[in-house]
Amino acid sequence: MNKLISIDEAVDMIKDGMTIMVGGFLGCGNPHKIIDKLVEKNVKDLTLICNDSSFPDYGVGKLVVNHQIKKLIASHVGTNPETGRQMNAGEMEVVLVPQGTLAEQVRAGGAGLGGILTPTGVGTVIEEGKQKITVDGVEYLLEKPLKADVALISGQKVDKFGNIVYFGATRNFNTLMATAADTVIVEACEIVEVGDLDPNDVVTPGIFVDYIVDGGAN
Amino acid sequence: MNKLISIDEAVDMIKDGMTIMVGGFLGCGNPHKIIDKLVEKNVKDLTLICNDSSFPDYGVGKLVVNHQIKKLIASHVGTNPETGRQMNAGEMEVVLVPQGTLAEQVRAGGAGLGGILTPTGVGTVIEEGKQKITVDGVEYLLEKPLKADVALISGQKVDKFGNIVYFGATRNFNTLMATAADTVIVEACEIVEVGDLDPNDVVTPGIFVDYIVDGGAN
Amino acid sequence: MDKNEIKAFIAKRVAKELKDGDVVNLGIGLPTMVANYIPEGMNIFLQSENGFIGLGPAPEPGKEDMRIVNAGGQPVTIIPGGAFFDSATSFTIIRGGHVDMTVLGALQVDEKGNLANWMIPGKMVPGMGGAMDLVTGAKKVIIAMEHTAKGAPKILKECTLPLTAAHQVDMIITEMGVMEVTDKGIVLKEINPEFTIEDVQNSTEAELIIAEDLKKMEI
C-alpha cells in the first residue's frame, strides 16, 4: 500500500496514445513537475482532457508546443497561440466544450452516470451530433461521461494514503478528475503522514488516488 | 444583508402545502431546533424531501408522527414505524428513491441540469414511468431534478454571511439541499464572524444561504 | 451451530474474500460482522454511505458523538486517514465503481444474479436506502445470508419479490457453501463438510452446478 513513487515512475505509466486528464485552469493547479517530465520523455499521440491549453511556456501548454497532443478536449484554447495554429493546420484535433459541461462530463465519468442533461449549448453549434431530450417542456443536450486512462492532478497537502487538501484556486478540475481515470497520480506540494489531515478538511478522499509524487512547493 | 433571524422567523416562512427539503441522515445533520418549532407551529400538508424519515422521536421523524407530511420523498423509511403505518393506511404518499439517485436529483436541481442518467434501478420497479435512455449500448434511467420552496439544513460552524463548515457525518444531503431551494435556512451549531473561516475550508459557500438560525450545540 | 455461530461462520468466510487495500461497504446485520474478522495487517477501508470512509469500531461508552454515526444511525469512530464527505460524493464512490466489494443480505437471490432485499409488498417496505446503488456500482457483490428462511429456499430460479438490481450478484456465501453466479448458473465452489451436495441442492431452488474442483469451505 505504498503509494509514493518517483516522478520517473509516474511518467513511465503514461504510454503513447493514451487518454490523460490533467487538472488545472490556465496552469493554476496543473501538476507542473510531472508535465515537465512528460515533455522530457516526449510521450506522443496523447488525447488530453483539460480545461484549457494554458500558455505556451506554462503547464499543459508545453505538451501542445512539443507536439505531444493528438486530440485536445478543452473549453478554452485562446491563451496558447500554438493550439490554434496546430488546430488550423490540421495537426491536432480540438474539441471545444463549454466549461460547465466539461466539468459535468468528467464528474459523470467518475460517478458512474450515463450522462447529464444541460441547457448549455442548446441553439448553438454545440448541439451538433448530440441527442436532444425534452424534460417537462424544456430542451436539454445529453452530454456523455468522460473517462481517462490516467489522471494527473495536483494537491497542496497530501497524506500518504492520498487524502488531498487544496489551496486557493488550484482545485478546479482536480477534484473531478481524481474520480474519473483508471490510474490517478497526484503531485503533492507537501506530503504529510496519515492522520495529519483532519477528516473534516479532506476534499479528495485517498481511495481515489493510486500514486503520489513529491512535487515540492510550486 | 443581515441573514441572522430567530427560529420563529424561520418557521414563519414555511407555509401549509409547501415543499421542503431537510438535510440529515437518520437524524444526524437534521436541523433539530427548527424541526421542533415546526412541530410546535403544526404547519400542515408539507411535501418533505429527506433521505429518510428518521426515528419517531428524533429529527424529521417527529413531523411524520405529528401528521404534518402529505407526501414524503425519501430513500429509507424503515426506522420510523409510523411512516409505514401512514403509508399503508393511505394517510401519506411515500415515494421511495434510491439514495444515490435522490442525491443526484437534488444536486441536479441546484445545478440547473435537466436530469441525470443512472444505471441504478434498471430492471426494477424503480423504472416504472421513467424514460429509459441508451448511451453507447447501456441502458440508463432518466431521473429528473428536484427543487423545493425551502431547504432546512444544519451546519457546524457558520459565518454571518452563511459560509458553512460541517462536522463528521452531518454533511450528507445538507450541501446538496443548500443549492436547490428558493429559500435556504441553516441552523448553525456555532455562529462566527465573516472572515473567521478559512476560504479553503468552506464547504457550502454563503451565497447559497439566505438565513441563519442560531441552533446552539446539538 | 446455533444462529450466532452460523452468522459468525458466514462472516468469517466472507472476510477471506478481502484483499489488501480494498474499499468495502458492509450492509446492516450479518454483513457488518465481517468487520470483526478482517485478517491482521490487512488494510481495509470501510465505506459508510451516509458520508465517510474509514469506519472504525464503536466508541467507548460515554464517548459517543451523534455527529459520527454509521448508516444505521449508531455511533461509530473514524480511523486515521479517513475522510468525511457529502451524499453526492458518497454515491460517486458507490455508483462510480470505486467500491471493491459490497456485502449484503438478501430476501431472495436467483441464478441470473438478480437480488431482492428491499421490500415485501404490502408487508415490509423499508425502502432501498443505498442498496440499489451499491449492488449496481460495486465491483464485486457478495450476498451473505443463511441459506434458507425457516427452511424455505432463498436461492431461487427466479426472484418473485421486487428486485433491488438485475444481474449484479457475483457470489453467495451461506453456512452451507460458497457459490458463484456465472452466465451458466450458480456454481457451488465450496461446501461446508457438515453438509452433503444433496443437502445443499435440497435447500436451493435453483439448480446448482457443482464445481469440478469443489473444495471444502474453510474459515
Next chain:
Amino acid sequence: MDKNEIKAFIAKRVAKELKDGDVVNLGIGLPTMVANYIPEGMNIFLQSENGFIGLGPAPEPGKEDMRIVNAGGQPVTIIPGGAFFDSATSFTIIRGGHVDMTVLGALQVDEKGNLANWMIPGKMVPGMGGAMDLVTGAKKVIIAMEHTAKGAPKILKECTLPLTAAHQVDMIITEMGVMEVTDKGIVLKEINPEFTIEDVQNSTEAELIIAEDLKKMEI
C-alpha cells in the same frame, strides 16, 4: 470621449444595475472594469468561474500568489467571507441560477436576445470557456460593449456568427444608450445625450423600439 473614456463610461453605467448582495460574474476586458465602480457601501460578491467567490483586487506587487488567480490567469485576492471550490461547484453556481448578473462583451447580439461572442470561424477560435454556461444560467445577462466595431453595427436583426446562446440576453449597454431585449424587440430605454435617436438607429441594424419614457443615460 476616447476609447478608455468610452469603456469607463459604459462600465460606470453597468455598475448602476448592481443591487446590494448580488452575486456577479464579470467577463474579461471591459466587463472587468465594472468592479472599479461598485457603489460605496454596497456588498457585491464577484464570482470567478475558475473556482471562487469573493474576488478581490489585484495584490500588491511582490505579494502575488499564482495559486490565487482569476479566470484570466492573473493574480488576484479573495475578500473576507469568500470561498474556494471546484469547477463542478463553480458551474452549479453559474448554471443553477445562483449568479444574479453576468456582464459580457459581444461580437454580435441580436433582437431575439441571441449572443455571439466566442468564435469567428476560420479566424479566431479561442473556445467558449464558461461563457455559454454563464449566459444560459445567470438570472440577468448584460452585454457591455462599444456600440459598433469600426463603424459596423454589432446589434443586429440576426447574428451571423456562431451563437454563444440563444434568447438569453436581457440588456445591452453601450456608449450610446441602454437597451432592453424584449419579446417585441430591442427597446431603447436610455440615450446618451451626446447622440440623437437617429444616431443610435443608424449605428444599429436591428430596428429599435423607442421607450415612451426614454431617459437620459446617466452615470
